[in-house]
Amino acid sequence: MRGFMEKSKFGVNLLFIGPILIIYTLLFMYPFFEGLYYSFTNWNGVDPKVNFIGLKNYIEMFTKDEYFLPSLQRTFIIAVLNVALVNILAMIFALALTTEGRLNNLWRAMVFMPYMISMVVCGFIWRFMLTNIVENLAEVTGMEFINQSWLGDPNIVIYSIVMVSTWWIAGYIMTIYIAGILSIDQSLIEAGEIDGCNTQQSFFKIKLPLMMPVVTVGVFLSISYSLKIFDTIYSLTGGGPGKASEVVMLNLYRDAFVYNRYGYGTAKAIVLTLIIVIITYLQMRMTNAKGNTES
Helix, strand or coil: CHHHHHHHHHHHHHHHHHHHHHHHHHHHHHHHHHHHHHCCECCCCCCCCCCECCCHHHHHHHHCCCCHHHHHHHHHHHHHHHHHHHHHHHHHHHHHCCCCCCCHHHHHHHHHHHHHCCHHHHHHHHHHHHHHHHHHHHHHHCCHHHCCCCCCCCCCHHHHHHHHHHHHHHHHHHHHHHHHHHCCCHHHHHHHHHCCCCHHHHHHHHHHHHCHHHHHHHHHHHHHHHHCCCHHHHHHCCCCCCCCCCCHHHHHHHHHHHCCCHHHHHHHHHHHHHHHHHHHHHHHHHHHHHHHHHC
């Protein structure tokens, strides 16, 4: 009887999980392993003939490719700046817009609105603003310091990209943090206030520890987005000036679809995927460990 019940439970679980597992395998796992295979070939993406070349693509990208490692470095710089700014601003917005206020819903919608715009459209909008409107704005307001070559100066183009990407995604992360703040039991906050906690102590000692699972999600999403950033840079700078803003995604895109080195580009994609998995795993371990310690 017990064995029959266990089989019935397994069958019910399989009935619910099976379709999702099949879809996940077809849409994610199969393309990943197919890409892994192509990363060991010199396939150009068109020719039906595929030649297996072993580890030559991986050896080339780390020893002979003069653009891959610099693009990887730029990706990390953008990711670090982006993750820090996005989560700090999102948390500030969430805290400010969960207080009592008649226009809170309006402000939430305004902060979230950039996320509703396509990243490509977002890039074109900001490119127009930074190359045309900023110069006129500096003349009208007298703020000459804003009249910079935001997209043409190799020294500041990275910061322009971070500014645009932060503007785009901060509202989305804000909604996650708002949900986390609203889910906190208000009796805990009230108890802290009775014990003499000020606003700063209430946040760091009560709210933030209870929000660590939500913070983990926010940091994970911002890391994933930052390491895979492509659309915004492609429409904003195209990787320029020169190669000053070329990130890994743009670098492998050109190898795969511009220079017809699909196998080589896929090898770079595999490396980026492994980096994202490792960083995400370490981030989740650190965040969960910190949350468990504080609780």
